[in-house]
Amino acid sequence: MAIALRTLAPGMLQRLQVPVQVVLYAGLFVLAEYLVQWWRLPLPANLVGMLLLLGLIVTRLLPLSWVRAGARWLLAEMLLFFVPAVVAVVNYTQLLMAEGWRIVLVIMLSTVMVLGTTAWVVEKVYRFEVARLARRQVQDE
Known part of the structure; x- marks a missing residue:
């Protein structure tokens, strides 16, 4: 047992x-x-x-x-x-047909802005870390 x-x-x-x-x-x-x-x-x-x-x-x-x-x-x-989002697309087809290009444009612009900002922040943090490690190596020598 x-x-x-x-x-x-x-x-x-x-x-x-x-x-x-x-x-x-x-x-x-x-x-x-x-x-x-x-x-x-x-x-x-x-x-x-x-x-x-x-x-x-x-x-x-x-x-x-x-x-x-x-x-x-x-x-x-x-x-x-994301199922509710799909249901919304099905329920509001007429709205998407009339104003869909604006919605897509906003989604695309916001995505590009988020990706760009993220890349910029990652680059800044990377450079900061590289500089910090270089300073630490100089201090340890």
Whole structure:
């Protein structure tokens, strides 16, 4: 009996890992929602929840391995979160036929702006890190 439990336990833990992690994310969101209302923060609860999760991971109170499987599952199932957008496209076909080019133009411009800004920030951080490492090497010599 004890041998069967030992062989069953790892498989059972592996199957429960993703649901437990998703419940952890939901709990962090509920906590973040409470904090936003209590402290009257001008931030959305999902952003506060992500900052809480980041803080827990950075301070190593929550190991990254404890949230990795749930995050991978959520990313893999991302299409389910976009179903309402597809339904909106089907329901508002006339609007898209008349004003679709403007909507596409806004989406394209905003995407280019986000990508450009991200590239600029990454370049600045990269140059900062290279300069910091060069200064550290000079100091160590």
